[in-house]
Amino acid sequence: MSFAELWAELLPIGRDEQTGGYRRYSWTEPDAGCRVWFARTATDLGLRTDCDGNGNLWAWWGGPGSAAAPAVVTGSHLDSVPAGGAYDGPLGVVSAFAAISRLRGEGFRPARPIGVAAFTEEEGARFGVACLGSRLLAGAIDPAVARDLHDQDGVTLADAMSAAGRDPAMIGADEELLAGIAAYVELHIEQGSILDGLGAAVGVADGIWPHGRWRLDFSGRPDHAGTTRLPDRRDPMLPFAAAALAARDAAAENEALATFGKVIAEPGAANAISSAVHAWLDARAPEENILARLVHQIECVAADAAAQHGVGLAMQRESFTPPVTFDGALRDRMVDVLAAAGQQAPVLATGAGHDAGVLAARVPTGMLFVRNPTGVSHSPAEHAAEGDCEAGVAALAAVLADLAGRP
Numbered sequence: 001m002s003f004a005e006l007w008a009e010l011l012p013i014g015r016d017e018q019t020g021g022y023r024r025y026s027w028t029e030p031d032a033g034c035r036v037w038f039a040r041t042a043t044d045l046g047l048r049t050d051c052d053g054n055g056n057l058w059a060w061w062g063g064p065g066s067a068a069a070p071a072v073v074t075g076s077h078l079d080s081v082p083a084g085g086a087y088d089g090p091l092g093v094v095s096a097f098a099a100i101s102r103l104r105g106e107g108f109r110p111a112r113p114i115g116v117a118a119f120t121e122e123e124g125a126r127f128g129v130a131c132l133g134s135r136l137l138a139g140a141i142d143p144a145v146a147r148d149l150h151d152q153d154g155v156t157l158a159d160a161m162s163a164a165g166r167d168p169a170m171i172g173a174d175e176e177l178l179a180g181i182a183a184y185v186e187l188h189i190e191q192g193s194i195l196d197g198l199g200a201a202v203g204v205a206d207g208i209w210p211h212g213r214w215r216l217d218f219s220g221r222p223d224h225a226g227t228t229r230l231p232d233r234r235d236p237m238l239p240f241a242a243a244a245l246a247a248r249d250a251a252a253e254n255e256a257l258a259t260f261g262k263v264i265a266e267p268g269a270a271n272a273i274s275s276a277v278h279a280w281l282d283a284r285a286p287e288e289n290i291l292a293r294l295v296h297q298i299e300c301v302a303a304d305a306a307a308q309h310g311v312g313l314a315m316q317r318e319s320f321t322p323p324v325t326f327d328g329a330l331r332d333r334m335v336d337v338l339a340a341a342g343q344q345a346p347v348l349a350t351g352a353g354h355d356a357g358v359l360a361a362r363v364p365t366g367m368l369f370v371r372n373p374t375g376v377s378h379s380p381a382e383h384a385a386e387g388d389c390e391a392g393v394a395a396l397a398a399v400l401a402d403l404a405g406r407p
């Protein structure tokens with residue numbers, strides 16, 4: 001099965017015809033469609049499929065891996081941000097199947113099992129915690145806390161999983177599954193344009209910036225927009241606005257990144273002062289102490305502005321990923337394998353989060369990036385050229401053959 005064929009089958013699922021973007025939230029109908037696609041593709045390739053207790057999907061060539069015969073695993077995620085691009089996540093899963101199909105066609109016989117994983121809720125778009133499926137697998141989040149996470153409509157993860165026929169009592173760390181993984185290699189579209197600047201189709205990751213999400217709840221007093229005198233107002237929108245501006249200033253000052261990408265004003269009337277504003281801060285920095293300073297600066301401005309306007313403020317961290325340095329030996333080995341195959345792959349760090357970043361704490365992990373000519377991601381405009389996707393498949397196949405070819 002070629003990359004193009006596999007890609008074309010997945011492309012319509014969860015696509016919004018108006019924006020051209022994707023909305024593939026976990027445990028929804030588009031997610032179910034992606035799961036059916038995964039199972040069908042794996043079965044067509046003669047792979048054995050499985051779904052772990054956390055809802056992550058697995059397909060095994062000669063597996064599953066075990067502590068005695070651990071597997072080389074590749075894959076990514078199929079869920080998306082709202083109005084997300086086609087490539088963030090699915091490129092890694094489709095490339096995994098295409099690479100296996102290619103190796104099969106070449107008559108390759110793996111000396112150890114090869115697995116394909118599709119991790120659930122990587123974006124945290126529905127339940128707020130990024131990389132939820134891999135965090136649960138790796139024991140990086142308390143299952144009881146995860147079960148109670150809820151979406152915008154108040155539906156908990158436990159309820160959503162139950163409705164999809166999964167038992168939420170089964171979520172949590174899976175030591176047996178982890179012990180059966182010798183290495184995890186995730187292929188992903190680059191979410192920046194460094195490779196394009198270097199003229200390279202494929203790169204190798206060496207790390208991920210520390211990053212996290214914070215929720216800020218500003219509570220004010222709802223009132224009439226046309227009659228309430230300015231001094232009498234307790235308008236939660238004003239400290240939120242101060243926080244948004246502070247995020248930009250603090251990010252520039254610290255050479256970091258800070259974004260308010262999601263805001264909910266309640267009750268949401270154009271002619272009323274809001275009763276509350278809920279806002280989510282996404283902050284990322286090259287080092288953990290810089291990240292802490294960045295968030296602290298934004299929090300101070302938000303707190304001062306809230307006090308000035310008689311508004312309450314509660315701030316809480318919803319998720320956090322410490323700095324990730326991928327396995328150095330695996331990184332160098334991938335660079336060498338690609339060089340031997342005629343691909344000069346630059347090594348680069350990224351500010352984007354990945355399941356690979358979570359798994360790196362538990363198993364030797366690496367990443368391959370595929371060129372993104374505009375660098376745009378988390379947007380319908382995200383794109384990679386088909387030739388570069390093919391180069392990514394070739395690179396992944398070479399890496400899998402190297403890692404799984406020796407006993």
Ligand code: GLV
Binds near residue numbers: 351353
């Ligand atoms: C995932 O794409 C993230 O970096 O938020």
Ligand code: MN
Binds near residue numbers: 081088123378
């Ligand atoms: Mn993403």
Ligand code: MN
Binds near residue numbers: 077088
């Ligand atoms: Mn991703």
